[in-house]
Amino acid sequence: MASPEFQRDALQHLNALHNFAMYLTHNPSEAEDLVQETYLRALRFSHRFQPGTHLRAWLFQILRNTFLTFYRLRERESAVAEDGVPDWDMPMFHDAPDDTGSALEAHTDLERAMQRLPEEFRTVLLLAEVEGMPLEEVARVMSCPVGTVKSRIFRAKERLRGLLPDYRNR
Amino acid sequence: MNDPHDLSDEALSRRLQSELPRYNAPDHLRATILAAASARRRPVWMAPTLAALATAAVVLLFLLPVLPSSNRPDPVQRLARAVVAEHSRALMWGARSSTIMPTGSSWLTQESGIALARVFAGDDTLWLVNAEPVYLERERGVALHYRDRAGHFLTYVALPAPTLKLPDRARVSVGNWRPVLIQDAGFAAWVWKHGDLVCFLVSDMATADEAERFKEYFVRVRTATEPLLAY
Numbered sequence: 182m183a184s185p186e187f188q189r190d191a192l193q194h195l196n197a198l199h200n201f202a203m204y205l206t207h208n209p210s211e212a213e214d215l216v217q218e219t220y221l222r223a224l225r226f227s228h229r230f231q232p233g234t235h236l237r238a239w240l241f242q243i244l245r246n247t248f249l250t251f252y253r254l255r256e257r258e259s260a261v262a263e264d265g266v267p268d269w270d271m272p273m274f275h276d277a278p279d280d281t282g283s284a285l286e287a288h289t290d291l292e293r294a295m296q297r298l299p300e301e302f303r304t305v306l307l308l309a310e311v312e313g314m315p316l317e318e319v320a321r322v323m324s325c326p327v328g329t330v331k332s333r334i335f336r337a338k339e340r341l342r343g344l345l346p347d348y349r350n351r
Numbered sequence: 352m353n354d355p356h357d358l359s360d361e362a363l364s365r366r367l368q369s370e371l372p373r374y375n376a377p378d379h380l381r382a383t384i385l386a387a388a389s390a391r392r393r394p395v396w397m398a399p400t401l402a403a404l405a406t407a408a409v410v411l412l413f414l415l416p417v418l419p420s421s422n423r424p425d426p427v428q429r430l431a432r433a434v435v436a437e438h439s440r441a442l443m444w445g446a447r448s449s450t451i452m453p454t455g456s457s458w459l460t461q462e463s464g465i466a467l468a469r470v471f472a473g474d475d476t477l478w479l480v481n482a483e484p485v486y487l488e489r490e491r492g493v494a495l496h497y498r499d500r501a502g503h504f505l506t507y508v509a510l511p512a513p514t515l516k517l518p519d520r521a522r523v524s525v526g527n528w529r530p531v532l533i534q535d536a537g538f539a540a541w542v543w544k545h546g547d548l549v550c551f552l553v554s555d556m557a558t559a560d561e562a563e564r565f566k567e568y569f570v571r572v573r574t575a576t577e578p579l580l581a582y
């Protein structure tokens with residue numbers, strides 16, 4: 182079991198992880214489940230964390246990997262739906278309550294545009310631009326080289342500009 | 352205030368930092384996480400261990416019919432079966448060589464590892480058909496094949512078995528000797544030790560009527576044959 186110090190340090194990043202989870206899932210209930218699952222995994226495998234390395238990047242990496250695992254599982258399940266249409270409203274975690282499962286409504290054009298970005302572009306912008314992570318940490322979370330992170334940031338911004346009405350209407 | 356029409360890299364970065372709503376965790380989430388983390392969990396090793404044990408049990412279940420049986424026959428019985436099988440093979444194929452192999456030939460001794468200092472070479476009722484080296488139960492040995500007037504086929508086999516002990520309960524008194532009599536697959540076999548060798552005389556004379564004649568054949572072969580380990 183994780184030490185009290187580890188729990189305390191890990192929980193300092195709760196808000197940032199929840200924010201990231203919201204932008205990944207677009208669903209408050211699923212975001213809570215995703216964050217909870219992330220912490221349970223992190224606390225269970227806290228002995229694998231190397232002290233002195235970046236705890237924040239480690240936690241974000243667990244969250245993203247957990248999300249992708251369930252996301253891919255949901256994609257596979259959707260692929261065999263009877264009507265052949267992917268069911269994007271299906272809960273990512275099967276015990277997610279229905280009453281709080283309403284999808285997140287975008288408040289601004291920017292948020293709406295972010296929601297339409299592919300996951301890898303959305304993630305790289307959220308980590309690098311919103312959370313202010315150094316590129317090395319982003320690379321660790323996304324398990325790719327720093328050069329790839331730079332390239333994804335550039336391409337993500339290009340894609341984001343295309344999705345913003347101000348840019349399209351020019 | 353950000354200019355919505357400015358979509359340069361720097362402006363986009365500023366807008367992402369300032370305009371995107373931030374979704375902080377609800378108050379209850381921290382407590383939920385701590386409660387779930389402190390709940391008793393199964394040890395991490397339990398699931399893989401149980402899975403491995405279950406897999407091993409299933410594999411064992413499938414392999415059970417082909418695993419070697421624990422109640423294997425005793426060594427004498429096992430050797431007797433091998434000799435009977437050799438006798439059956441010789442009986443079915445007949446004498447494979449048209450010429451009688453000289454039982455004292457150096458080739459036979461070299462191939463079988465057993466020298467025949469003396470050998471029953473046949474008489475007016477029992478004829479020597481052939482002599483050949485054999486390989487039974489991972490041991491080299493020598494086999495002599497005989498045929499009698501009635502057409503019965505007999506096989507004499509000598510194999511090295513220095514540690515083999517013959518069971519007393521199956522011994523039969525025949526003249527001055529007390530060989531073991533074994534019945535297997537419709538065949539009868541006399542079994543006796545000759546120094547470090549074990550000797551067999553097999554035939555299909557397994558009925559009570561033929562028992563006396565089979566005893567006579569045993570006496571003739573036993574008296575006149577002296578196998579020795581050559582090396």
